[in-house]
Structures are given as structure tokens and as C-alpha cells.
Amino acid sequence: xxxxxxxxxxxxxxxxxxxxxxxxxxxxxxxxxxxxxxxxxxxxxxxxxxxxxxxxxxxxxxxxxxxxxxxxxxxxxxxxxxxxxxxxxxxxxxxxxxxxxxxxxxxxxxxxxxxxxxxxxxxxxxxxxxxxxxxxxxxxxxxxxxxxxxxxxxx
Numbered sequence: 509x510x511x512x513x514x515x516x517x518x519x520x521x522x523x524x525x526x527x528x529x530x531x532x533x534x535x536x537x538x539x540x541x542x543x544x545x546x547x548x549x550x551x552x553x554x555x556x557x558x559x560x561x562x563x564x565x566x567x568x569x570x571x572x573x574x575x576x577x578x579x580x581x582x583x584x585x586x587x588x589x590x591x592x593x594x595x596x597x598x599x600x601x602x603x604x605x606x607x608x609x610x611x612x613x614x615x616x617x618x619x620x621x622x623x624x625x626x627x628x629x630x631x632x633x634x635x636x637x638x639x640x641x642x643x644x645x646x647x648x649x650x651x652x653x654x655x656x657x658x659x660x661x662x663x
Contacts, residue, residue: 552576555591555625555632559655562619566655572625586652594649595628602627602634605642612641619657621647 552575559567571579574588581587594601602623605611616638623634636654638644647654 553627555623555627557581557621557623557653559619559621562655562657566657583652590650590653591627602632605646609642614641614644615639616644617658621654
């Protein structure tokens with residue numbers, strides 16, 4: 509007869525396989541929140557957008573929910589899509605213009621905006637204005653989350 513002798517590495521692999529199987533069975537079981545046993549946490553991302561001095565009908569405070577889409581923002585689907593487009597792992601979607609950037613000396617008007625809330629599980633507190641070329645570009649990259657102001661109409 510043969511006697512099977514397990515090496516330490518074989519025992520470790522066997523224990524890892526058993527742990528993975530146990531974890532898979534736990535993950536497959538519905539949680540209490542999903543089963544309706546308690547209040548569920550709010551789903552998706554939520555942003556509050558406050559716009560000032562942008563012009564006729566564009567000023568105000570808007571709520572935006574994404575994943576699923578909702579809120580009173582004038583273009584909920586477009587606003588969610590523009591932020592989704594710029595969301596990348598390890599990069600800040602709402603980051604300010606880089607320190608020391610060379611920006612054109614142009615003025616895009618008095619419009620300002622503040623975006624607060626939660627996006628991709630991270631807190632958001634970003635401000636926008638149109639004081640120079642870098643800030644105008646940063647604002648325009650977020651249209652339609654932020655209203656389109658100044659310049660030629662986009663097609």
C-alpha cells in the first residue's frame with residue numbers, strides 16, 4: 509500500500525482551496541439588507557451642484573444621483589455620463605488645475621460653481637470658475653454637469 513505524505517506547500521494549497529470554497533458560499537447567500545430585513549444604504553453616487561453668476565436660467569442648486577440616474581439637475585443622464593467618462597482608477601475626477609500650469613490669460617466671465625457629495629465612494633468638494641484658460645477648460649470638460657456658458661455653441 510501507498511501512504512500519501514503531504515508537503516507543507518500541498519497542505520497550504522488545500523487550505524486555500526477550502527477557504528475559497530467557504531468564501532464563495534458566504535458571498536452567494538443574500539445579505540439582510542438585500543433580503544429587506546433592514547434599511548438599505550443609499551445606492552449610487554450623489555452630487556450637489558451650485559452654480560452662481562452663469563446667466564439667465566442657469567443659476568441654482570441641483571441634486572444629481574447616478575447609478576441609478578435621478579435628481580433635479582437639468583440633464584441628469586448627460587451630467588452622469590460626463591463624470592463617468594472622466595472617472596479613472598487612481599485619478600481625481602474633480603481635481604483642480606495643476607500647480608504651476610501655464611494658462612492663457614483670458615477671462616471667461618463671473619460664473620462659479622461648487623460640486624459636493626460622493627462620487628465612486630469618495631467625498632467630493634470642488635470649486636470651479638472661469639478666471640483663466642485652465643479654469644475655462646476645466647469647466648468646459650464638465651459640461652453638462654456644469655452649464656455651458658460663453659463662447660460658441662457646441663454642436
